[in-house]
Amino acid sequence: MRLGAAMADRPSWRRRRLLEGAFLAAVGAGIAWAAWGFWHDRRLPGRFTQVQLGMDRESAEAILGTPDWEGGCAGFVRYLPRADCSSELGYASAFAPLRPVYHIVQLDRGGKVIEAEPVQSR
Secondary structure (H helix, E strand, O other), X not given: OHHHHHHHHHHHHHHHHHHHHHHHHHHHHHHHHXXXXXXXXXXXXXXXXXXXXXXXXXXXXXXXXXXXXXXXXXXXXXXXXXXXXXXXXXXXXXXXXXXXXXXXXXEOOOOEEEEEEEEEOO
C-alpha cells in the first residue's frame, strides 16, 4: 500500500521540481539582464565621449556598437537636431523608457558625425 502511494506522489514531485527550476532560471535571467543593463548604462557615456566630430559612421559604430535605431533626425526621440543633420544613430539606456536617456549621433549627408549628444525624453 505504501509503495503505491509513493508512486502516485512521484509525478507531482517532478512537476514541483520542474516549476522550482523554471522559477530559479527566470530569476537568474532577470538578475543577469539587470546586471548587464547597469554595466551597459555605466559604460555608454564614457564610450560616447570618444566619438569625435568629423568621424565617419563606421568609426562611431566601432566605438559605440550597433545602434538601437537609425533613421531620420528626431524621428525616434524628439529633440532639436542641427540644420545639416541627414540621419541619426540612436543608443538607448538599457532600461528605457523607464529611464529615458538616449545618446544620439547625428550624421550629415556624407555620413560624417556632426553632433553627438545625450538626450533625455520626457
